[in-house]
Amino acid sequence: MLRRIRSGLSRGTVVVIVATALIAWSPPAFGETGGAGQGEAPKTSQLITLEEVYNRAQASSLSMAQARLAVKQAELAYDQASRTADAVEDKNATTWDLRLVKYYSPVVALNAVEQARAGLKNSEKSLYLLVSKSYYDVLKAEGTVAAASAAVERSQGHLAVARARYDAGTVPRTEVLSAEVALASAKVDLTSARNLRELALVTLKQVAGIEDSTAFRVTEEGLSPDGGAVEPLDISKVMDPVLAARPDVRAARDRLSEAELRQRLASEFFSPNVWTVRQAALDVESAGIGLQQAEDAAVLDVRTSYQALVEAAQRYEMNSKALDQAKENLRLASLRYESGFGTFLEITTAEALLKGVEASVIQSRFDLGFAGARFDFITEGGQLK
Numbered sequence: 097m098l099r100r101i102r103s104g105l106s107r108g109t110v111v112v113i114v115a116t117a118l119i120a121w122s123p124p125a126f127g128e129t130g131g132a133g134q135g136e137a138p139k140t141s142q143l144i145t146l147e148e149v150y151n152r153a154q155a156s157s158l159s160m161a162q163a164r165l166a167v168k169q170a171e172l173a174y175d176q177a178s179r180t181a182d183a184v185e186d187k188n189a190t191t192w193d194l195r196l197v198k199y200y201s202p203v204v205a206l207n208a209v210e211q212a213r214a215g216l217k218n219s220e221k222s223l224y225l226l227v228s229k230s231y232y233d234v235l236k237a238e239g240t241v242a243a244a245s246a247a248v249e250r251s252q253g254h255l256a257v258a259r260a261r262y263d264a265g266t267v268p269r270t271e272v273l274s275a276e277v278a279l280a281s282a283k284v285d286l287t288s289a290r291n292l293r294e295l296a297l298v299t300l301k302q303v304a305g306i307e308d309s310t311a312f313r314v315t316e317e318g319l320s321p322d323g324g325a326v327e328p329l330d331i332s333k334v335m336d337p338v339l340a341a342r343p344d345v346r347a348a349r350d351r352l353s354e355a356e357l358r359q360r361l362a363s364e365f366f367s368p369n370v371w372t373v374r375q376a377a378l379d380v381e382s383a384g385i386g387l388q389q390a391e392d393a394a395v396l397d398v399r400t401s402y403q404a405l406v407e408a409a410q411r412y413e414m415n416s417k418a419l420d421q422a423k424e425n426l427r428l429a430s431l432r433y434e435s436g437f438g439t440f441l442e443i444t445t446a447e448a449l450l451k452g453v454e455a456s457v458i459q460s461r462f463d464l465g466f467a468g469a470r471f472d473f474i475t476e477g478g479q480l481k
Contacts, residue, residue: 341477
């Protein structure tokens with residue numbers, strides 16, 4: 097489920113409009129959309145939540161394994177640096193190299209451990225975001241299949257009316273042919289939607305490390321908390337925890353503290369005009385600039401992800417209103433045609449408009465869900481690689 101924002105914005109702030117979006121549509125179980133057909137999963141397939149997919153992905157992810165190994169390697173290097181430093185007594189640290197071994201190297205090694213641990217946490221967050229994207233893509237594909245199946249049913253109804261009117265002698269045979277073409281087109285769209293769903297499922301299985309032969313169904317359970325509307329962003333409340341958690345900012349702060357330590361050690365050991373002291377001062381200045389750049393990038397990421405969330409919410413709201421209008425247009429066109437006052441062209445035009453709007457609603461609905469997940473990721477200190 098979407099992670100809670102720890103400060104600045106509450107969880108309800110972010111997913112409030114997402115809740116409205118996701119609750120508005122409940123996907124049929126995989127394998128139950130549009131009836132049984134080739135490529136459909138059995139109705140007894142396992143129901144799997146986003147959290148369960150994420151847990152499986154954590155266990156099988158090579159990137160996660162690499163991140164865990166990086167922590168162990170950093171810890172080993174720190175242990176070696178600490179033991180080496182302990183072996184050098186203060187009174188014996190009389191050369192520049194020995195002073196670095198004694199006072200500088202252990203600090204750098206400890207910072208590397210903390211950076212590796214921060215990288216591991218970021219890998220966990222990044223994996224969750226990747227899994228969320230793949231999971232939403234499956235839900236979106238399910239919605240597309242459901243919409244395409246409904247379009248086939250509508251087209252079958254339109255064809256039945258056209259044939260009835262043709263039998264009654266009120267319309268030419270061309271209208272029956274048009275209705276048959278429309279139905280054939282709707283069936284092609286349904287086949288295409290099912291193929292895209294299969295592809296989305298394959299991708300999700302690959303991300304999660306799930307056996308390809310495993311049959312399962314996705315669910316929106318846990319993705320739709322109650323709430324109101326997206327609230328304004330208070331950047332001052334959000335940034336402190338973001339800056340504390342982001343790996344790039346942490347690394348930049350460590351580089352600055354290491355540069356300052358090296359400068360202090362050099363100033364205590366060398367004359368002010370020695371190259372080592374002068375270079376250390378430049379390194380401090382460079383590290384300070386790097387830290388400012390990292391912090392600025394973090395602020396930009398928060399603002400950008402928030403704006404994307406707001407735009408996604410607005411786009412979904414707009415498409416939802418357009419959907420109501422498109423449905424009404426088709427309903428009226430169908431009534432006119434059934435009553436003998438409309439043409440089949442009016443139906444095909446209204447049907448095409450409805451299909452386009454339905455596609456936009458499905459796309460924007462899950463774009464909104466993922467925008468919320470991405471905003472959570474950024475405001476929890478996640479860093480996109």
